[in-house]
Amino acid sequence: MLVDPLAALFRPDLRGETPLRLEITRVDVELLPPLARIAVTRTFINQSDAIIEAVLTLPPAQQDEVIYGLTVTIGGVVYRAAAEPRRAAERAHDAAAGEGRIGILLERLANDAQLVSILGIAPMTTVEVRIESVRPLAWPGDGLAALVIPLSADTRRLNRGLLDAERMLTTADRHPATLTVMGERLNVTLAGRDGLLMLGQSTRIDCAAPVALGVAAGDGGSLNRTACQVGEPRGWEAAIDAPLDCMAGGLEPVDFDADGLAHRPDWIAGRAACEGIAIRVIASSPLADAGELTPSSRAMAAFAAAHLVDSATPVTPVLLRRAANILDRSISLIFLGPEGDLVDAMPRLRKVALPTAPGASAAGGPIQPMALEPLDIEGPPPPKLPPPPLKIDDTRPPGARPEAPPPSYRWLRLGQVILGWAPIGLVVVWLLGATVWVPFPLMAVTIGFFVATGLNAVLHFPRASAPDQTRARRRLPMLLAFAVPPLASWIGGPFGLIPKDLSALATSWAILFQTGCIVTSAVAPLALMPAMRGGRRFTLEIGAIGFVLTFLAVSVATITLSPGD
Amino acid sequence: MKFGELVIATGVAPRQIRYLIAEGFVPPPSGGRTYATYDQSHVTAIARYERLRDLGFPPAAIRLLLDAREGIPVPVANGVTMIIDPDLVASGTDPAPILEAFNARIRAVLSREAADAG
Structure with missing residues (x-):
């Protein structure tokens, strides 16, 4: 056939x-x-x-x-x-x-x-x-x-x-x-x-x-200037400054005394060169605590922030653009939104179609015979499109087909894996040394554990600006709770407030208290996990340090309190 | 593998993979949203789609070619077009034995003299 x-x-x-x-x-x-x-x-x-x-x-x-x-x-x-x-x-x-x-x-x-x-x-x-x-x-x-x-x-x-x-x-x-x-x-x-x-x-x-x-311009109107209470907080002004060819030295800082802004701590000024004219905008800084901006104030603030030349208070353009919500x-x-809003189903990606522009072809129109045009077997092979930008500020021309995978740096990943497991390995060594009486350098192993866990904590610090990591950073003070069990164990132990020569009943209560400390230090990191989404690994590392500190304090206290031979 | 691992394995943007799944070019993951799991068949399907796009096929044509399983037409030279099983596209199959067979067949077809039987 x-x-x-x-x-x-x-x-x-x-x-x-x-x-x-x-x-x-x-x-x-x-x-x-x-x-x-x-x-x-x-x-x-x-x-x-x-x-x-x-x-x-x-x-x-x-x-x-x-x-x-x-x-x-x-x-x-x-x-x-x-x-x-x-x-x-x-x-x-x-x-x-x-x-x-x-x-x-x-x-x-x-x-x-x-x-x-x-x-x-x-x-x-x-x-x-x-x-x-x-x-x-x-x-x-x-x-x-x-x-x-x-x-x-x-x-x-x-x-x-x-x-x-x-x-x-x-x-x-x-x-x-x-x-x-x-x-x-x-x-x-x-x-x-x-x-x-x-x-x-x-x-x-x-x-x-x-x-x-x-x-x-209508009766009494102007195409050159619009202003709204420019001398007041949240006020703004947009005006054609001067023809560009009349401006000596390009875009210079503006003399704001004439605008009555001297007493306004919130103003920013932008100046843009557009089609042969310079447009000057004075607006309220999006960083200033000036209350809710009106829609036009927000627009002017965004334009001024995008073309910033001067500001009442020192500010970096990048910070200002972020605060003004400017897309680039x-x-x-x-x-x-919060996690778990939806049912257990993957959202199905659907495109939304715009109306076909007059004179343009519709992507969804009748299919034309394609005849494999890109395979020009007579001519040279089709040129490769440039790889996609690897940096967010890369301004290479468009042409990004599938994104290149990030470099793997296997040795670096191997190092991270080893570092991740090192604390557990050191704990095992420590336990062997402490219980089986194998002659290990316990002090060195203990210090090694704290160093390895600390490095892991630094490595997993929630430093990105993703919403969950930002939230986790705001909640970092909650981790101070990890310091409570070791401190309580120490203060409530024989080297703190409790005398060493206790009665048998008081000793048993003191040992029970020490046990409570260690249980608390073990449970605390797990209890904080739901609240520390975005920084869970960091929480775990800090919690491990707190647990080991508590363990050491409790061990010392328990041994001291236990009746000897 | 998880979605992130699939992204790394294929080098394709996450949104593009979601699009391919939604359009049926790539099978959906097993395990629902929470435990979504992907395997080599997803990697192969994504690689096949991307290769066909690089060859100039629009998405709609790829859909039909894959659904109809009529083979992928690929021009080789003037008057010669290969038809390739979609499963072979971007599958990593060793081309050497195929080339050998192709070489023999094309010589037999183009030769002025009839090939020896057997």
Whole structure:
């Protein structure tokens, strides 16, 4: 029988798991010339009968756009993501997927596309994904400003170099979408519509086409400056500073006396060079204890932090960007719920499809004959894509196919294994030396045990910024409890408060007390395990040191108290 | 093996593995979420998928090829396409005996003269 090897590729049912579709898209814009605050909220429903992990790939951030907020509402419960180092966030999110936790993650991919992953969505649950950003208006000329917000992207270009799990999916289906523009004394037009937009009112838009706004100053309005109580705490100002070609020496610190900021300890200032103009922003520092910021204050703080030039109090730009929740290639936005929220089932990864951008091909469209194009047997072999970045701050161009496994350093791992078992081995040696009276150097073995256990504790200190390790670090003072049994044994022993010449009854009670001390020191590390998730190994090592100290104190006390010959 | 060990063994990102499991390219783990366990069949399935992606097959085509078990077509030269059993892809099978057999068959097929019977 002749078999056409390509026959399988022309069958109609080539599509895999159907992606989830968006139900509603809502675009909210607050015009704060020369900046604009943008919030895009996309809503979908888990139509499947399983708990899922929804993955949504979004268009790249625009030029000079600062993304500073991810809020996800799952079944009416609101989760807000906070900035974490990207690798740590990714690891924590992956771990949460296996632990059945609710989690949300926004990260910037190698090609600047944004990826949202939401863990733990129950069947038939509605999910709202809201991403907030701030960016400068464009200046096409003639006293006009413009703002273009893409709601989808050309998947042919965007998906190049992305993993299959990260690729953007699109669908020809359309869903309701609305636009609401806020602003004061501005005239705003929307491409494809006649007349001015009614500010503050919701307008229906095409869910796939980019939102293109034209902005002009209205009666008494300005495109050059917007301010809100700039001299007061939490106040802010955004203004066009000067044409760049007029600025001698580039971006210099700003003279803030003119703004009445001298008495404000919370201000930060940023200055960005955008399309030939310099935009200056003064805002409240996200590190300052100024109470809850308004949405526009948060946006200005994020923009100023992203382009920091000066601050009322010394602060590092990295710390400020973290506090302002700014997404970049090295920082992701993440929230993880508590462990064990979900049933014992792996969440099923489902992609969420965006509407196909006009003029772009749909990834889910009819399958074209592929004819194995990459195998050009006449020409040279296809070039290898560059390996993925190994560092979070690596800015190599996109092209990351599967990640390279980390280097193994076998000798180092072997050393860690030996170090991990060393305390147990030393305890065995110690017991042999102490009980069988084999002539071992007991003091050296004891010191060796403490050194090995201490090194293990240092090795397993919860130093990462993953949520569970952060929580474990906050709870480290609880480990002081391990010092209580050895101290109690010593103080309550014959070398502490108890006299050596006790009556027989008092001696038996004293020995019982010493036994209680050692039992407590053995149980304490185990009792703290549930509270020290993320630092359990560290807790165990410190607990072992406490136990051995107690054992030594109790042994000395018991031997001293026991009636001799 | 645990999920983390599977990630190290394959060198594939965790999210990509979750995607492959969800799409059915890789079998789900045994033992549910809490005691999820993976074995060599998962490593092989992931390696096979990644190799086929490197060869230029889109995910949908890989799905169909694996489901239909009609063999993976791989062009070799003008007018010659190999059909390979999906189980052999990225399996680490020694190619030497296959090449030997292929060499003999292709010589027999392309020769102007008929091959000797036996």
